[in-house]
Amino acid sequence: MNATYLLTEIRRNFRAPRFLIFVVAFPVLMFLLQTNVFTKASDPNHTQIAAVIMINMMTFGVFAAATNSGARLALERAVGWQRQLRLTPLTGTGYLAGKGISGMLVGLPALVLVPLLGVLAEGVHVDASGWVRIFAGIWLGTIPLVLLGLLLGQFGTPDSMQPINMLVTLGMGFLGGLWIPIETMPGWMHDVAQIMPTYWVLQVARPAVTSDMVVSLPQAAGVLGAWTVVLGALVIRRYRKDSARV
Amino acid sequence: MRETDTQAVVAGAAIHLTGLRKHYGDVHAVDGVDLTIAPGEVVALLGPNGAGKSTTVDMILGLTSPDAGEVRVFGRKPIDAVRAGLIGAMLQGGALMDDLTVGETVGMVAALHRRPMPVAEALRAAGVEELAGRRANKLSGGQKQRVRFAVALVSNPDLLILDEPTAAMDVGTRREFWQSMYSFTESGRTVLFATHYLEEAEEFADRVVLMRRGRIVADGSVAEVRALAGGRTLRAAVPGATEAVIAALPGVKEFELRGDRVAISSADSDATLWALKATVPGVHDVEISAVGLEGAFLSLTADETAEPVR
Numbered sequence: 001m002n003a004t005y006l007l008t009e010i011r012r013n014f015r016a017p018r019f020l021i022f023v024v025a026f027p028v029l030m031f032l033l034q035t036n037v038f039t040k041a042s043d044p045n046h047t048q049i050a051a052v053i054m055i056n057m058m059t060f061g062v063f064a065a066a067t068n069s070g071a072r073l074a075l076e077r078a079v080g081w082q083r084q085l086r087l088t089p090l091t092g093t094g095y096l097a098g099k100g101i102s103g104m105l106v107g108l109p110a111l112v113l114v115p116l117l118g119v120l121a122e123g124v125h126v127d128a129s130g131w132v133r134i135f136a137g138i139w140l141g142t143i144p145l146v147l148l149g150l151l152l153g154q155f156g157t158p159d160s161m162q163p164i165n166m167l168v169t170l171g172m173g174f175l176g177g178l179w180i181p182i183e184t185m186p187g188w189m190h191d192v193a194q195i196m197p198t199y200w201v202l203q204v205a206r207p208a209v210t211s212d213m214v215v216s217l218p219q220a221a222g223v224l225g226a227w228t229v230v231l232g233a234l235v236i237r238r239y240r241k242d243s244a245r246v
Numbered sequence: 247m248r249e250t251d252t253q254a255v256v257a258g259a260a261i262h263l264t265g266l267r268k269h270y271g272d273v274h275a276v277d278g279v280d281l282t283i284a285p286g287e288v289v290a291l292l293g294p295n296g297a298g299k300s301t302t303v304d305m306i307l308g309l310t311s312p313d314a315g316e317v318r319v320f321g322r323k324p325i326d327a328v329r330a331g332l333i334g335a336m337l338q339g340g341a342l343m344d345d346l347t348v349g350e351t352v353g354m355v356a357a358l359h360r361r362p363m364p365v366a367e368a369l370r371a372a373g374v375e376e377l378a379g380r381r382a383n384k385l386s387g388g389q390k391q392r393v394r395f396a397v398a399l400v401s402n403p404d405l406l407i408l409d410e411p412t413a414a415m416d417v418g419t420r421r422e423f424w425q426s427m428y429s430f431t432e433s434g435r436t437v438l439f440a441t442h443y444l445e446e447a448e449e450f451a452d453r454v455v456l457m458r459r460g461r462i463v464a465d466g467s468v469a470e471v472r473a474l475a476g477g478r479t480l481r482a483a484v485p486g487a488t489e490a491v492i493a494a495l496p497g498v499k500e501f502e503l504r505g506d507r508v509a510i511s512s513a514d515s516d517a518t519l520w521a522l523k524a525t526v527p528g529v530h531d532v533e534i535s536a537v538g539l540e541g542a543f544l545s546l547t548a549d550e551t552a553e554p555v556r
Binding site: 002003008012076079080083084085086088 | 359360397
């Protein structure tokens with residue numbers, strides 16, 4: 001892995017206004033909005049509900065960062081930048097790894113800002129081991145989501161990426177329980193939720209703040225691991241096919 | 247035809263293509279190309295659209311794999327030559343990333359290579375030093391091309407491949423571009439460029455390779471390729487001459503007689519002229535000119551030409 005390449009990738013993400021709005025500002029604002037709409041400060045369960053929403057919005061933030069980052073692939077394929085990079089010693093693996101790692105790193109602003117506001121503005125309280133579980137769980141849980149972003153970027157065109165990403169981020173976020181608690185959903189949606197990687201990312205972090213609707217860590221980690229293997233294989237397969245043709 | 251096709255040169259060749267073929271569906275984009283380019287040669291690859299130039303270039307670079315045949319760049323497979331930083335390339339239509347400055351783009355490519363030249367040096371060589379802090383979307387078409395030239399140069403390659411390098415440039419920029427190319431080739435490096443501008447090939451190339459329908463139809467120095475197209479054009483005033491008289495002259499390939507003036511395309515202009523002097527004593531205002539590369543290009547790549555010239 002080449003450090004200059006990785007730093008350049010991260011820098012490029014931060015230069016896009018869409019990134020700053022959709023990936024940094026949006027999760028933060030939605031967190032503040034939801035904690036004031038769904039609960040009142042006087043509510044005895046306020047901090048716990050705020051903590052659940054906090055986890056939802058942290059997950060949404062890293063997910064949006066992942067798909068946003070992956071969208072660059074579509075542009076780089078379309079304009080021939082990927083071909084230009086193939087004329088350097090950077091391998092296909094190095095190229096994809098750089099995209100993947102930068103996709104994870106650019107999720108960090110949301111991963112830090114949302115809980116910061118949770119603690120400072122909403123009085124969320126979690127013990128140290130709980131924070132470790134929340135941060136590490138959500139961040140590592142992003143891996144399959146980053147791979148999903150890369151896969152979408154390998155299929156989309158620059159024009160179609162924005163609607164595709166919007167649909168996927170909001171759709172899979174909604175079905176995964178990031179916006180509405182799954183227990184309030186009808187039975188069939190509850191079943192669909194069980195397929196969504198977003199649901200399982202939540203399941204890794206939720207036990208730190210609630211005992212409602214939680215599953216065991218090994219189960220959640222296992223499902224996310226399976227998603228990682230499947231999506232990773234698809235990304236590599238698609239890249240090979242793509243680079244053999246162009 | 248060329249002396250460079252000797253074993254010794256093949257072993258140390260910058261580019262060596264043997265029996266190269268590539269088809270897309272029913273279209274034979276490249277249909278049996280053999281080509282050897284020695285280190286230090288500056289070669290122009292000419293041909294009409296669809297002649298197979300870009301496909302050939304893609305196979306030399308390892309971006310496309312041939313259906314048959316072999317590519318060697320400095321004796322290595324294309325991918326190994328690329329990894330070793332031996333090849334720099336300006337691809338057709340390859341864009342720059344709008345969210346990076348010129349300096350960052352060239353710097354990043356430099357960082358990916360093992361023995362790059364200093365970024366400032368590449369920017370200077372391509373004449374884009376003063377644009378280093380500018381984002382790609384704030385550049386004109388010609389400036390973008392020069393930045394892409396800097397990207398191709400920064401790996402300090404031994405072989406430079408340019409696919410239509412001056413396509414978006416105006417005349418002045420094009421001249422500057424070729425000036426920077428000159429200083430690059432002076433250091434003994436090999437250049438292969440595909441172009442539509444025949445005057446560029448005429449002026450800058452040591453050697454011209456003409457492609458048509460996936461095959462090489464002519465290969466040689468500019469003078470040799472011109473000669474292949476049929477020598478010279480002879481123009482003169484020929485009072486009283488008839489078409490039959492002109493057609494009977496030696497060396498005549500084609501002619502056009504209008505009133506007293508004739509334009510003869512001749513394979514041997516000397517013989518034609520002496521015979522003309524003898525049969526039409528009143529001949530005057532004689533003018534003999536070489537067929538331009540353009541004439542050669544047109545006659546060698548015309549669709550009627552069924553068989554390769556060489």
